[in-house]
Amino acid sequence: MSSPSAPGATTEIWRFEAIGTRWEVGSAHALTAGDRAAVADVIECFDHAWSRFRDDSAVTALAHSGGEIPAPIDTDLLLSRLAEIADATGDAVSPLVGGVLARRGYDAEMTLTDRGAEPAPPWRDVLSWTSDTLSLSRPATIDVGALGKGRLVDIVHGVLAERVTGPLLVDASGDLRVSGADLRVALEHPYDSARAIGVVTISAGAVCASAVNRRRWGPGLHHVLDARTGQPVRTIAATWAFAPDALTADAIATALFFDGGPEIAHRWGVEWVRMTTDGRVEWSPDNPADLFLRADTVAS
Numbered sequence: 001m002s003s004p005s006a007p008g009a010t011t012e013i014w015r016f017e018a019i020g021t022r023w024e025v026g027s028a029h030a031l032t033a034g035d036r037a038a039v040a041d042v043i044e045c046f047d048h049a050w051s052r053f054r055d056d057s058a059v060t061a062l063a064h065s066g067g068e069i070p071a072p073i074d075t076d077l078l079l080s081r082l083a084e085i086a087d088a089t090g091d092a093v094s095p096l097v098g099g100v101l102a103r104r105g106y107d108a109e110m111t112l113t114d115r116g117a118e119p120a121p122p123w124r125d126v127l128s129w130t131s132d133t134l135s136l137s138r139p140a141t142i143d144v145g146a147l148g149k150g151r152l153v154d155i156v157h158g159v160l161a162e163r164v165t166g167p168l169l170v171d172a173s174g175d176l177r178v179s180g181a182d183l184r185v186a187l188e189h190p191y192d193s194a195r196a197i198g199v200v201t202i203s204a205g206a207v208c209a210s211a212v213n214r215r216r217w218g219p220g221l222h223h224v225l226d227a228r229t230g231q232p233v234r235t236i237a238a239t240w241a242f243a244p245d246a247l248t249a250d251a252i253a254t255a256l257f258f259d260g261g262p263e264i265a266h267r268w269g270v271e272w273v274r275m276t277t278d279g280r281v282e283w284s285p286d287n288p289a290d291l292f293l294r295a296d297t298v299a300s
Contacts, residue, residue, distance in 0.1 A: 012028065014027075023173070026171075031164065043156065058134070059098070082251075096126060114221060149250060153246040161179065179204050183202050196292070206242070208252075252268065253272075
């Protein structure tokens with residue numbers, strides 16, 4: 001995860017809970033009730049479309065019965081990017097990983113009851129979409145968690161950037177976007193939240209992080225699963241990606257847990273850092289972070 005130090009110019013901080021995570025919005029002046037309502041509206045719209053934890057969401061309706069529905073917000077953007085990540089990782093990342101996560105206990109009721117590993121359905125045979133429709137040939141659970149939170153950070157940042165002036169920070173527990181002021185971000189050590197493996201300073205753009213020490217349950221289970229097997233990732237402990245927008249950074253932070261992640265990061269022009277479960281640190285050639293390195297760390 002990333003721990004930001006808010007830029008001095010963002011003197012007002014609004015904290016709230018949404019989509020199961022903690023948010024912080026930093027701005028030069030206090031947000032009005034209208035500003036906050038606008039944020040709440042776009043979060044509700046996105047969550048109502050894409051949350052697999054809501055009984056009334058679009059993806060839950062498809063999970064129950066399959067079929068075709070009008071395309072929810074950002075359908076082509078989210079699923080096209082997910083398809084690229086799936087191709088790059090040999091389908092280790094899949095837009096139909098939702099059922100796999102639920103089977104391992106990370107379900108709508110948060111039962112945390114593991115019913116065993118099972119691969120995701122072959123998504124190309126089941127899932128299709130156009131600019132107008134979203135379809136499943138049979139019931140399955142779409143999950144855009146590989147990049148959805150990053151996209152929502154971008155949406156919230158965009159809404160507020162049109163309403164307020166001055167520096168702006170939107171941070172959704174590890175996925176953040178900033179504009180107008182320098183932000184110093186600590187790259188939190190995945191096995192010791194009191195330590196950092198490095199720091200990065202950004203004045204515009206996004207930093208997204210993911211780690212296996214968050215959302216853990218049961219013996220060795222966590223939220224980063226290989227969709228081909230249903231098993232949790234065992235070789236990468238944490239990832240950080242730096243990009244102009246949070247959707248891109250979030251997608252790459254997910255891809256970096258798997259073979260093919262560094263290659264698609266290069267194609268997309270995204271810099272990154274990742275830490276393996278045995279403590280080694282790898283990074284892209286133009287990584288902007290200042291890393292606290294040991295002698296046995298390696299560059300990728």
